[in-house]
Amino acid sequence: MRLYNFTSITTDRVFIDDVICEDDLRNIIKSIDIVASTRQKACLQLLNYRKKNRQYRLNARKELSLHVKSLRQRVRSNNEKKLNNEIRNTINWMIDIQNVERLLLRDVMRKAHISLTQVLPTLISSKLDWENLLGDMIRHELEDNHITGAIRITCNPALKLHCILQNESNNFHIIHDGNFPINKLI
Incomplete structure (x- = not known):
């Protein structure tokens, strides 16, 4: 099978080595x-x-x-x-x-x-969407404990939760939430 047409080849041409040794x-x-x-x-x-x-x-x-x-x-x-x-x-x-x-x-x-x-x-x-995953986890945990309300998570050290727990109005104020255990937060 001919791939190329060589026209300018002389008879004293030396053979070429392998492309990659x-x-x-x-x-x-x-x-x-x-x-x-x-x-x-x-x-x-x-x-x-x-x-x-x-x-x-x-x-x-x-x-x-x-x-x-x-x-x-x-x-x-x-x-x-x-x-x-x-x-x-x-x-x-x-x-x-x-x-x-x-x-x-x-x-x-x-x-x-x-x-x-x-x-x-x-x-x-395949990278995870951590914001939605964290929101789904918190929402699932709140529904399991029959808690309704809104949660606002910020980067501030003070975290305010306004929840209605069993038809009673409660305000939760957590200061320096970095030291607060997560299981007690939810």
């Missing part, structure tokens, strides 16, 4: 951050792919070198044009393999980014 991949695996598990899976897949391909690459390079030798003999027998085309095609093939590997890594990282982006709103929306 194995040591860097192992360092990425050891790093701890939000996408550590996703990176680890992606890098392990790439390492497994490279382990399987290493022998294939060695064999391909051996065959390539034998092929180049035979092509050089063809040059000696006036087939120089065909030789240049074949060498150019094999170099393009090797570069295409490396470009496919680069695209695979980019695709894996893009999928990891998309999955984390989809999970982020649910993590953010």
Whole structure:
């Protein structure tokens, strides 16, 4: 499968190394951050792919070198044009393999980014609304004790409760409510 059309390649081009070396991949695996598990899976897949391909690459390079030798003999027998085309095609093939590997890594990282982006709103929306929760707790406690009235909670040290307890009017004045036990407040 051809991904790119290479037009300006000379025959003395040196093969390019891997896009990310194995040591860097192992360092990425050891790093701890939000996408550590996703990176680890992606890098392990790439390492497994490279382990399987290493022998294939060695064999391909051996065959390539034998092929180049035979092509050089063809040059000696006036087939120089065909030789240049074949060498150019094999170099393009090797570069295409490396470009496919680069695209695979980019695709894996893009999928990891998309999955984390989809999970982020649910993590953010799980924050509790403490004001409503505290209000519901106080309202539930007042209803259980058959207390009706209004409660006003402020940041002031003096807290005033105006409640009607069993049809009797009572005013509760609590000063320095920070020292007042919560169970007696309700």
